[in-house]
Amino acid sequence: MLNRFTEKTESKFSRRSFIKTGLASAAVATLPGCDSQIDVQVRRNLKKPVGIDDAGWKNVRSQFILDKGITYMNNASLGMPPAVVAEAVCKGYEAISKEPLHGKHDLQDNITKEVIPNLAKTFGAEADEIVLTRNASEALHLQAIGLELKRGDEVIITTQEHPAGHRPWMFRKEHEGVRVKEVFIPSPLDSEDDVVSRVEEAISRKTKALSFCHVTRGGHRYPVKKLVAMARDRGLLTLVDGAQAAGQFPINLHDLGCDTYAVSLHKWILAPAGTGFLYVRQDARKRIRSAFAPDPTLEAPGFDPPGTKDFPVRAAIGAALDFVNTLGLENIENRCRSLSDYLKAGLAEIKGVKLLSGHTPEISAPGSTIFEKEGLDAIASVPMMEERIKTHIDEHQRDSHNAIRISTHVYNTKAEIDRLLEALAKA
Ligand SMILES: Cc1ncc(COP(=O)(O)O)c(C=O)c1O
Structure with a gap:
């Protein structure tokens, strides 16, 4: 563009x-x-x-x-x-350039009356449980900073959290003496039950909350509903990072049952860059503080970051929602799954390739695939594919992998995947 x-x-x-x-x-x-x-x-x-x-x-x-x-x-x-x-x-x-005053008001109106209710409907929540943010990182900070904790209280996270989900807890550890326990989760995941039992085993009398991804940066899918149910039984709050999940498959936040959920809208939902939201379940307002309002109430919890907003960008979330809802999130999931299955089958034919994505849909997201290729540095592969076949990919040098990450969305084609596979075979 x-x-x-x-x-x-x-x-x-x-x-x-x-x-x-x-x-x-x-x-x-x-x-x-x-x-x-x-x-x-x-x-x-x-x-x-x-x-x-x-x-x-x-x-x-x-x-x-x-x-x-x-x-x-x-x-x-x-x-x-x-x-x-x-x-x-x-x-x-x-x-807002031609008629700033009315332009701004119209956009604001559209965001309040159309965009937020539409987001709530798409994600199975109430409009007043959603506040717009600039991205998932901002929402992850707000949910972590907002949790009421005292010195010595413990929060459990996993080793596969994105830095945006890890750093706010490091802040609370350094400045407030909150204990942060990191549970090792293998990559690829072993099974849903393995994830739940590893987290469950780490819970102590000091634990107050669990904070974890729905889909990790590398495309592993955690069993959110099972983790939430296990946490609920123990009176623990659940704070979820949905940055990589929203838009890849249908999500109903009330059904998931988590207390907070942080979303990127500029990834799989295809909204403009600089868009995301924070969901705070109505009943969780008693235990999650606002970082902004000195006098919050249960009716007006004040989670919305104050100040002038990027109105044109936020209003355009509506166009992205219409787009994905016209396609249907189930259709998107099936299409993404079929493309990544095709990619995985091709990768299995290439000598020296080790697939690192989970083998079943329960533990792997539909759109992201990670793998290593013997002798190929993942970071070097990114400019290499751009130079050789004008294809943009990413690396995933985390979780002790030297992995390449291919994230295909509905617009990709088998022909594009074939070209990538051919180039990877030669790389
Ligand atoms: C798992 C995960 N969480 C959070 C983020 C941060 O998202 P954002 O760029 O919207 O802040 C990312 C970004 O790639 C991610 O993969």
């Missing part, structure tokens, strides 16, 4: 004058261009996909404006929004 904007700008100005005039004039020069270019794309109607094969998802694929020749397989890092989402952001910025 950026290339399109730059191309448009460069046709009007020389590259030097573009750089000289700076970002402000770039925005002025590109916004109308962005509007008209994307419009062409969004005129095509999104149709509900049929089945799981590429043919049935062709129309869905055509909704993305990825530059020709590029393949994107790093969705777990940052989702690739469809044209309608890019257009919604542009339109929002036009609105």
